[in-house]
Amino acid sequence: MEDEQTLIDQASTGDIQAFQSLVEAYSGKLYVAAYRILGNKEHAEDCIQEVFLKLHRKIGTFNNQSKFSTWIYQVTVNTAIDLLRKHAKHQNDSEQDLDQVVCHKTTQPEQSVWLDNISAKTHRALMMLSEEVRLAFILRHHEDRSIKEISEILEVNPNTVKNRIYRAIARLREILDTKVIDYETVE
């Protein structure tokens, strides 16, 4: 891939091939982030399509004050939040979708089933957290964004991000440790 900054500059001047290279470089990562926030494959794909349309409209306004990846994560998170609120009334469908997540890497079926169970439980537990706490945790733990980056993405103080992560982990441990026991007892 060409130098990212070159591609951004070219895309800003309307070079569609450069923009396509950015799509190819980022769509996979952003899809994963969107899926983790939304918990539904179709919604995540819709989200990413919307994100790139926004990016195409706004790329000329990117001012290099933050990292490009931070900027596009910010657009993705905001778009995902909008979609999440829009689909809030269909929350049950979302849970069903995660229940039906079939991990397509089926080299080891037992491991895959285990992972699906963990995923479904994790998602349910995450949905029990407040939106702001959940996002901070997903971005730090699953998306490997630094606290500084998360504070830029969510536009809050780094100490606020830290507090949200502490709260998320404490609450998840409460929920999941209990749930795992329940699950094992029932199963």
Next chain:
Amino acid sequence: MKQWNSDELILFYYGELNRQQNIEIREALANSPELQKSYAAMCEFLDNKVELAVPEIEQSLNQRIMAGVYQQIENESRTDSNYEDVKGSLFTSWWSSGFIGKLAGASAIMSVLVISTFFVGRWSSQVEQNNQIAESTPNSVSSPNTSSIPMANNSPNDRTDVAQFSPRESERVFFSNVSQHLEIGGRVLQMVSNGNGDLAEKVAERKQTIDELVALNRLYRRLAEQSGDIQLVGLLQQMERMFIELNHTDTTTKATDFENIRERLEQSDLLYQLKITDKKIEQKLI
């Protein structure tokens, strides 16, 4: 010695402590079995109990994204073009933008636009009004043979001539045009489906045709939407996406991109759907 709490262990786990704090917490962990136990439990939880598997990304997602982007560019350029219209210089705008070669196509599109606008009017609110006019001037509903000719020659204000068309006749003319469009569009898509490495050249040769197909397709789709023909709308939407993508290719487009378009065309069964719809339309016309 400093007492480390669980929050600081979390920051240590994520590598968010500064260098000095890192050294201190490592020392504390080495010297305190309790802290070790606490940290191990936290690692066990974060490493194994909060997994979120993600289904694999659709192969065609990037193509869909780019199709949307092209559509957005198309809409933006249309908005700009409309702005120029308001300034009263559509022809000048096209001339100065170097679109002289497209004028022939544009005039064809404009005539279809006029015809189609008439059909839309016929199908909607004017039907009743025209019937009333027809009733009041019975002599004007004369020979059915003249029905498809006068619209180009007459003023749209001439209600008595407009009343010469029945909704049924308008519908027939519309479907006849759509059928012709499906046939031409089908040939282009068939060419894409049969393409083997020389698609870039073939598409480039037919650029003008594809350009016109996009405009006509959009027009027919809107008319079909207004008449409530959901099946035809769905087909035209799929065709439009293909034409837009083809329209935005050029000689520098990679062979793999053409291959992706071809694959999606085949996966969507668009050519089959197109044939079926065309047959149904022909039956309607009979």
